[in-house]
Amino acid sequence: MTALVERTETWVQVCRITALLPERGVAALLPDGSQVALFRTYDNEVYAVSNTDPFSEANVLSRGIVGDRGGVAVVASPMYKEAFDLRTGVCVDNPEVSVPVYPVRVVDEWVQVGLR
Amino acid sequence: MTATLVVVGHGMVGHRIVQALRDRDTGGRWRVIVLAEEPRPAYDRVALSSYVDSWDPEALALPGNDYAGDDLVELRLGDPAVRIDREARTVVTAGGVEYRYDALVLATGSRPFVPPVPGHDLPGCFVYRTIEDLDAIRAAAERARTSTAPGRRAAMVVGGGLLGLEAANALRGMGFSPNVVELAPRLMPLQVDEGGGALLRRLIERLGLTVHTGTSTESIQRDGDRLLAKLSNGTELDLDLVVFSAGVRPRDELAREAGLEIGPRGGVVVDEGCRTSDEHVYAAGEVACLDGKVYGLVAPGYTMAEVVVDRLLGGGATFPGADTSTKLKLLGVDVASFGDAHAATEGALEVVFNNAVAGSYAKVVVSDDAQVLLGGVLVGDASAYTSLRPMVGRELSVDPALLIAPEGAGVGTGVGVGALPDDAQICSCNAVTKGQITAAITEQECADVPALKACTRAGTTCGSCVPMLRQLLESCGVEQSKAICEHFAHSRAELFEIVQSTGIRTFSELVTRHGQGRGCDICKPAVASILASLGSGHILDGEQAALQDTNDHFLANLQRNGTYSVVPRVPGGEITPEKLIVLGEVARDFGLYTKITGGQRIDLFGARVEQLPAIWKRLVDAGFESGHAYGKALRTVKSCVGTDWCRYGVQDSVTLAIELELRYRGLRSPHKLKAAVSGCARNCAETPTKDFGVIATEKGWNLYVGGNGGFAPRHAELLAADLDTETLVRYIDRFLMFYIRTADRLQRTSAWIESLEGGLDHLREVVVEDSLGIAEELEAAMRRHVENYTDEWADVLGDPEKLARFVSFVNAPDAPDPSIEFVERRGQRIPVGSEERGSQPALIAGPKLEVVNS
Numbered sequence: 001m002t003a004l005v006e007r008t009e010t011w012v013q014v015c016r017i018t019a020l021l022p023e024r025g026v027a028a029l030l031p032d033g034s035q036v037a038l039f040r041t042y043d044n045e046v047y048a049v050s051n052t053d054p055f056s057e058a059n060v061l062s063r064g065i066v067g068d069r070g071g072v073a074v075v076a077s078p079m080y081k082e083a084f085d086l087r088t089g090v091c092v093d094n095p096e097v098s099v100p101v102y103p104v105r106v107v108d109e110w111v112q113v114g115l116r
Numbered sequence: 117m118t119a120t121l122v123v124v125g126h127g128m129v130g131h132r133i134v135q136a137l138r139d140r141d142t143g144g145r146w147r148v149i150v151l152a153e154e155p156r157p158a159y160d161r162v163a164l165s166s167y168v169d170s171w172d173p174e175a176l177a178l179p180g181n182d183y184a185g186d187d188l189v190e191l192r193l194g195d196p197a198v199r200i201d202r203e204a205r206t207v208v209t210a211g212g213v214e215y216r217y218d219a220l221v222l223a224t225g226s227r228p229f230v231p232p233v234p235g236h237d238l239p240g241c242f243v244y245r246t247i248e249d250l251d252a253i254r255a256a257a258e259r260a261r262t263s264t265a266p267g268r269r270a271a272m273v274v275g276g277g278l279l280g281l282e283a284a285n286a287l288r289g290m291g292f293s294p295n296v297v298e299l300a301p302r303l304m305p306l307q308v309d310e311g312g313g314a315l316l317r318r319l320i321e322r323l324g325l326t327v328h329t330g331t332s333t334e335s336i337q338r339d340g341d342r343l344l345a346k347l348s349n350g351t352e353l354d355l356d357l358v359v360f361s362a363g364v365r366p367r368d369e370l371a372r373e374a375g376l377e378i379g380p381r382g383g384v385v386v387d388e389g390c391r392t393s394d395e396h397v398y399a400a401g402e403v404a405c406l407d408g409k410v411y412g413l414v415a416p417g418y419t420m421a422e423v424v425v426d427r428l429l430g431g432g433a434t435f436p437g438a439d440t441s442t443k444l445k446l447l448g449v450d451v452a453s454f455g456d457a458h459a460a461t462e463g464a465l466e467v468v469f470n471n472a473v474a475g476s477y478a479k480v481v482v483s484d485d486a487q488v489l490l491g492g493v494l495v496g497d498a499s500a501y502t503s504l505r506p507m508v509g510r511e512l513s514v515d516p517a518l519l520i521a522p523e524g525a526g527v528g529t530g531v532g533v534g535a536l537p538d539d540a541q542i543c544s545c546n547a548v549t550k551g552q553i554t555a556a557i558t559e560q561e562c563a564d565v566p567a568l569k570a571c572t573r574a575g576t577t578c579g580s581c582v583p584m585l586r587q588l589l590e591s592c593g594v595e596q597s598k599a600i601c602e603h604f605a606h607s608r609a610e611l612f613e614i615v616q617s618t619g620i621r622t623f624s625e626l627v628t629r630h631g632q633g634r635g636c637d638i639c640k641p642a643v644a645s646i647l648a649s650l651g652s653g654h655i656l657d658g659e660q661a662a663l664q665d666t667n668d669h670f671l672a673n674l675q676r677n678g679t680y681s682v683v684p685r686v687p688g689g690e691i692t693p694e695k696l697i698v699l700g701e702v703a704r705d706f707g708l709y710t711k712i713t714g715g716q717r718i719d720l721f722g723a724r725v726e727q728l729p730a731i732w733k734r735l736v737d738a739g740f741e742s743g744h745a746y747g748k749a750l751r752t753v754k755s756c757v758g759t760d761w762c763r764y765g766v767q768d769s770v771t772l773a774i775e776l777e778l779r780y781r782g783l784r785s786p787h788k789l790k791a792a793v794s795g796c797a798r799n800c801a802e803t804p805t806k807d808f809g810v811i812a813t814e815k816g817w818n819l820y821v822g823g824n825g826g827f828a829p830r831h832a833e834l835l836a837a838d839l840d841t842e843t844l845v846r847y848i849d850r851f852l853m854f855y856i857r858t859a860d861r862l863q864r865t866s867a868w869i870e871s872l873e874g875g876l877d878h879l880r881e882v883v884v885e886d887s888l889g890i891a892e893e894l895e896a897a898m899r900r901h902v903e904n905y906t907d908e909w910a911d912v913l914g915d916p917e918k919l920a921r922f923v924s925f926v927n928a929p930d931a932p933d934p935s936i937e938f939v940e941r942r943g944q945r946i947p948v949g950s951e952e953r954g955s956q957p958a959l960i961a962g963p964k965l966e967v968v969n970s
């Protein structure tokens with residue numbers, strides 16, 4: 001994550017960490033109109049990936065079920081159920097497909113997403 | 117050069133001939149013309165009696181019977197052959213069409229034998245062989261039902277054999293009190309011995325049939341609207357109708373006229389290659405007479421079909437002889453007979469267990485040295501049949517008494533499938549041996565019963581060998597993995613047990629103590645459903661919220677553009693004009709697309725997440741509640757209009773449907789549940805496609821279970837008949853709770869019933885006879901469900917914390933998702949398609965459907 005942080009110039013504050021239920025995502029609207037899906041896993045890691053499900057083109061990834069595949073944190077798209085690695089955005093079921101990941105950090109209880 | 121085969125008769129055997137030939141004749145040596153007398157393509161005559169459940173001919177159709185897309189087969193329906201010219205090698209049909217053949221197969225089956233009793237041809241006298249026969253009986257039943265003549269609705273079946281008893285059962289289902297008249301001193305004289313016959317009679321009389329044995333019908337007379345039958349023992353019977361089921365006679369008339377050799381008691385004489393006295397003409401099925409015998413069962417007919425096909429393709433197959441074993445379940449009474457059931461073999465010894473108290477009779481017949489099993493009879497409990505039948509003619513490794521020793525006597529019942537040699541026939545209907553099945557498992561990797569059925573045809577006809585197929589899979593070491601996913605090594609049923617017995621009520625605790633990892637989109641919703649079935653508060657309470665699939669999470673159905681659809685409950689499909697107007701207004705005000713569902717309600721499409729609470733508010737205020745269209749839960753109980761309006765209804769289907777829908781609303785289950793209630797046998801509510809369906813009868817309600825539409829449509833089957841409303845509801849309570857506790861994830865009731873050891877019969881024992889002693893507990897669980905039900909929408913509206921989740925964006929709660937766009941189609945809004953959005957189609961993989969194990 002450090003590499004991304006260095007390239008990040010602008011951080012957008014999106015919500016308080018308490019708005020993120022463990023293993024249940026939310027969506028946030030970024031200033032450029034793009035949408036990001038935010039997740040907090042059971043061990044309190046926070047992840048941000050694009051909210052757009054590449055298979056359906058609908059903005060729904062934030063509504064997927066969070067869990068793990070072989071220990072790797074994933075979200076399963078609610079549309080056709082493909083799972084995406086929350087760290088890399090790579091689709092576990094079809095590694096040729098991936099979703100963009102965003103830098104994310106928690107500062108004073110606030111979740112911030114880095115614009116790229 | 118293509119040669120022409122003409123097949124006369126499109127019954128079970130005729131169809132098998134065409135199918136087998138087209139399977140094997142890959143080079144297209146033969147083109148086939150099938151001449152059929154009946155107006156519809158081949159159907160499952162063996163299952164004819166099940167026609168009275170649905171009155172849907174399609175349900176009996178044999179797979180592939182229209183040869184669609186096969187240019188080499190021409191099927192001529194409703195035009196029987198009337199003449200064969202062997203010299204010219206032509207066949208002429210009633211319609212006057214003439215066909216030349218290179219080979220001809222007679223597969224004309226047989227006709228019911230009607231004894232020449234005076235009055236046998238009066239209106240009200242029927243036979244029992246075709247769909248048309250049953251339609252005619254049904255029409256007469258209908259007339260009798262509406263007739264004003266005094267007396268009970270009664271029927272007589274002439275013949276107490278297998279078919280006669282089946283017919284009597286069907287008549288009972290139509291509301292008649294059946295009398296069975298049998299000339300022999302016992303029922304099913306061909307199959308069952310005296311001891312078995314006596315028990316069979318007792319069991320059958322207990323079910324309300326009247327049995328007259330050792331007597332014949334002397335005459336039948338018209339008596340006003342009804343019939344009067346006189347029996348030779350002096351009995352007189354007042355009747356509405358008579359069904360003759362006194363045996364069959366081969367339909368050999370074409371062959372007779374053409375001068376082919378005919379057997380002493382009828383039937384076209386064929387050699388072991390199924391060839392008649394004319395080398396260009398074959399005969400197969402019930403019309404053929406082989407070794408002086410005519411076989412009245414489908415299995416030998418299928419074997420003959422294979423022999424004929426092999427011969428047509430230049431092979432030298434011969435008829436290996438036939439197994440005339442029978443197993444059937446009549447009115448819930450098990451009867452089986454196999455091999456030399458009557459100990460006709462010289463020196464044969466019998467071993468009998470006759471338990472008059474338990475109502476079971478078992479006999480095995482062995483050779484004089486007690487070393488070889490020759491046959492047997494089982495009445496009341498035929499569970500040993502599947503393992504005993506393949507042993508016939510083989511050396512026994514155990515004391516014959518142990519084969520049928522009752523359970524609890526300290527020894528195992530029957531013999532294990534492992535003990536059978538490879539050439540033992542497991543499926544006698546389709547002549548599939550143990551060796552063929554194990555080869556399919558080990559070499560062709562069949563891993564479950566459906567795969568074995570598809571690969572070997574075993575178990576596809578009467579189904580009695582299915583338990584053996586399961587045992588063979590196990591004995592070949594095919595672990596039927598029960599693990600629901602990588603996080604739990606348990607099946608859903610086992611997880612249910614764990615949750616119920618340990619009192620664990622959170623996923624985290626469950627996965628920590630009994631699983632591994634953090635779960636996934638398979639186990640989480642499954643556990644959520646289990647928790648909901650055990651009454652764990654609102655499905656969005658606490659951690660449960662994170663387990664729900666998006667539909668349950670937003671209490672609405674996700675659509676392809678990320679919007680949701682909303683379906684309020686309309687119990688039984690009955691709705692007031694005021695409520696209809698509210699639905700219209702809500703749809704108009706929120707710009708929702710409306711469509712009427714198959715479950716008699718109205719679906720409102722295109723709602724964004726943040727609109728859902730406002731939509732619900734309007735609906736809840738108008739008296740609506742959630743319809744649970746989003747859940748693996750009870751969906752609807754569809755109904756016809758019933759006695760309030762319908763001229764034909766016999767019960768108030770609407771009231772019952774509403775009661776049932778309100779009782780089971782919100783009930784979470786392994787898969788969605790659909791139901792229906794029909795007010796009469798016309799069945800306008802389409803109950804056969806429902807998980808549970810109720811059809812009104814004169815005396816109450818018939819309960820059908822295990823139907824579904826979808827990918828692999830299934831017909832529901834009769835679980836219990838003529839129930840009063842209270843009993844009906846009790847049985848449905850038990851059925852549903854038993855399903856909820858023991859089914860796999862996403863297993864519809866049909867597949868669940870099939871997966872039960874003992875299938876529908878077992879289910880009936882559990883639900884009706886309470887064989888597991890859990891009925892009380894199941895009913896109590898349902899009572900708790902009913903008492904604790906609340907509307908999930910209203911609950912969210914009253915809970916600010918839950919309401920706060922209904923936003924498109926956490927950082928812009930009022931903003932709609934800007935990517936959601938609509939276009940207009942036929943006056944309503946629909947999602948913009950990829951083309952209309954002007955973007956490159958970015959679909960990388962096609963949409964996938966989750967494949968549900970069935």
Ligand SMILES: Cc1cc2nc3c(=O)[nH]c(=O)nc-3n(C[C@H](O)[C@H](O)[C@H](O)COP(=O)(O)OP(=O)(O)OC[C@H]3O[C@@H](n4cnc5c(N)ncnc54)[C@H](O)[C@@H]3O)c2cc1C
Nearest residue numbers: 125127128129153161162196197224225401402412413414
């Ligand atoms: C109610 C019932 C239950 C049964 N239960 C069982 C069971 O449990 N187990 C079992 O093994 N068997 C059972 N049977 C018997 C089984 O159905 C028959 O053995 C099987 O159907 C025989 O097949 P088939 O093709 O020889 O004759 P069918 O299926 O009778 O077909 C013959 C066809 O030929 C047609 N036909 C006749 N003449 C002509 C002509 N001139 N031109 C054109 N077409 C003609 C007939 O209309 C008919 O469609 C049952 C039968 C009935 C009626």
